[in-house]
Amino acid sequence: MDHIVIGTAGHVDHGKTTLIKVMTGIETDTTVEEKTRGLSINLGFAYMDLPSGKRAGIVDVPGHEKFIKNMMAGLSGIHLILLVIDAGEGVMPQTKEHIDILQMLGIKKYIIVLTKVNTVDEELVELVVEDIQEQLEGTLLEEAPIYKVDSLSGTGINELISKIDEESQKIERSNSLVSPRMHIDRVFSVKGFGTIVTGTLIEGTLHVNDELIIFPKELRTKIRNIQVHEKNVNEASAGMRVALNLANVHVNDLSRGDTLASSGSVQKTWMIDVKAALLPHAENPINLWDRLRLYIGTREVLCRAVPIGVERLEPGEEAFLQLRLEEEIAAKKGDKYILRSYSPMHVIGGGVILDTLPTKHRRFNEHTIETLKTREKGSTSELIADFMNRKEDLLTSMEETASYLGMPQTEVIEYMGEMVKKNQLIKVHQLYMSSLKYEKLKKDITAILDRYHKSFRLRTGITKEELRSRVASNVKSKDFDKLLQLLADEKVIKNHETISLSEFTVTYNKYQLKDKEDIEQKLKKAGFTPPSELELIGDNKERKELIDSLTGKTIVRLDSETVMFKDYYEEAVQKVINFIKQNGKMTLAEFRDMTGSSRKYSMIILECLDKNKITKRVENFRLLY
Incomplete structure (x- = not known):
């Protein structure tokens, strides 16, 4: 190096x-x-x-x-x-x-x-x-x-x-392939330049004009200039001592102990799970709620100790601890730390962070203890699955996973590829989901659809957006579409205009069959000038659900207030396509004359065709999409 x-x-x-x-x-x-x-x-x-x-x-x-x-x-x-x-x-x-x-x-x-x-x-x-x-x-x-x-x-x-x-010559190269991170050890200002921070870049690579976050305050900043040993450079890599001239932050906003990193690459936390070793010559054990001094990076934070799996941590021994912090820190799994006694101040132990996103544990719960053992000694695949299972988000990026593990992205993508082949991970476009979360999602969707079908027996299913809002509101629509398609491929659901369980079908009793025939006859008779949905429903409010159940089958919904018999809609589509192919374009009046409809309903039908990407409006004309 x-x-x-x-x-x-x-x-x-x-x-x-x-x-x-x-x-x-x-x-x-x-x-x-x-x-x-x-x-x-x-x-x-x-x-x-x-x-x-x-x-x-x-x-x-x-x-x-x-x-x-x-x-x-x-x-x-x-x-x-x-x-x-x-x-x-x-x-x-x-x-x-x-x-x-x-x-x-x-x-x-x-x-x-x-x-x-x-x-x-x-x-x-x-x-x-x-x-x-x-x-x-x-x-x-x-x-x-x-x-x-x-x-x-x-x-x-x-x-x-x-x-x-x-x-x-024997020193291993620092990891420059992950997101950049630097613990700030000095903050000062230089007249004419502004705020300067120094530290050792422990991971990643920095460039002039990079936009970064100062944790834990989450202040946004930009690198104006980089110096390495008093010389201006455009780039600094892991292992270098650097001085950074930062924009958009005042020297009084920063302090030693803050962490400079890219967005999403570290976790802010008030609590960490750790493996701790207490020095043999420590004067006292670490007991429940002991107040200690935690040193991590360039920061000192007071904390309370909660031993996990043991009553206390004795001198010369190792154990799991949960540290409840009195100030927020930014850290990553695998970071080393030091513990000192609160008073008098002596170094008493230290260890490694196992989890920056823990929940409060029951101290002697076997599952908790086994999970911590996995995080301490687990394989890379186990750590990836564990990280994804604990995150609130359903989907996780490869970049976020690599940052959490502190590994190069090239290595992590290989592990994740193998896990996909073994069905341990589900790939959703450029994101990933653990198989455990996928099975839970499947169970949740199945339960929601089962309740929905029992409540609305005449509806073909729930809309995609309503279902997404219930089970995956933070998942993008295109990614949710992919998840639904995976469930459809497994024959768990039917994924059409609405979402239903694969075995669900709408069934009508004799009264509903009579109303169904009446609605369809009225729409057939109306042709290209259909009655409003309110006119079809009349005094029978149950007809609303009946109309919804027929939508996509014998009925097409034009807008929120208007439905049309499907045969007439398809005839309108064919007429429009043939006319525009022959004439190049079509006006509203030409469509009205062609179908014998009114101006009002011609407008509704054509706007539906636009929405369905059959036509597109250019000025006062319609062209084929």
Whole structure:
């Protein structure tokens, strides 16, 4: 990869900032307060070009316990950690806490940097090395190489840079194929430019003029300019440290902890289901309703813990938790997080988000526990089906599914294609539905039609739009048509002008048969000047339902108030087609003379032909559609 992001970690005053200045020439302690106190308070940033030509961005995170919140914010999107330890002091309390955080965030690549080696004798240095190796045993850092340096004299600096370059070759490329996402770690304004935000682009690709959403406030913005290591670029990909000049938002509207992402790519939530591991040296278990501090991305949020499947989470153990948040966050399944105790503040555990769209659970429900296990360890196909089953929307796009899983769209579409072949998913144009939801939809539609037929025995069925409003109001009409056709292919329904159960037929008693014959005779006699529907109904209100049942069979509905005998309608259609073919066009008067109808009914009939796309009106003429 062309860019990597390196983070420093370690106890206060162990030489992180000085080390970075020697390697890069950039001083990351920039404020007067930081210079006066001699320690990093806020995140500092630098960069350097490695011997191979790669550019390494460096995040100098503060080591003082009071500033550990800033330290965790700086670790979002890090590829490689330099764990800095003073040769004269060895492993200190904050060193251990940083190690705990790094492991729980899933960072895999480390270099141990032993600083200030020229200030102590060689024998002590070797004792410190042995102590470090002993204390790191059993952690992700136990195989990490140890480099001895002295920033003031330059001892070991070139060797360290060569090792960083070597490790950079092994770093996996960040996922640039999914929707872009960046946790904001700094917000400020520049005169003449406006609002600037910085962060590490953890997923996707950004371009100048991209329109994005700032979560959780859902503020719309547009990228005016992108800088990567102080140079203007048109594009930035996952893994890069970026500064973005944003349009349409004021600096006071934003804060560190906000997330910049494309619309629909993350979920806003007040509650998350997680797998949590409590550190062995945590002082207390996590009990029901314990108040904790959640750190995710660059954000700190207070929350309450609800253990699932266990009474409490004991030190050194793992369990499922539901975290009820006191502020809304934007997150995705698979995001890593850290937990600290509310007071006094100590890192106590962390883990991974399993679900950003949960409902409140019964704590010891077996189905809930099995579902969480699936979300933790399930196959990609199981996770796709689970995601679709839990969404309120009937249909889901491939893009939304890929974003939820944090996988490239090219991979997800292959899985979904196989699931369609196995009837685990139903494809509806460019959208998908789980087979479970499809079966539920089938059951719901069957029940609605059964009740409808019992209530309106003479109606051929329910209109498509009425049915859609009852079972799938958020599904587009064309997609609902496809679902109805699938049900018709299965012989569940009949899908014609109205929707009915496949076995349903209209049956008439002797009184209805008599009314039916009377209505049809009146329409036959009226020809091209039919009586209004109200005249046909008269005092017998049941005739309304009877007319509806005949519509599409022996009767054609011209408009909301007028019906016509079907034979005369079809004759009118044929007359119009023949006339226009011979003459090129037709007027209202010509149709009236041709059928012997009145102007009023000629207009009604022709407008019905227009609606049915047999003719089209151009000025005062009719042409064939």
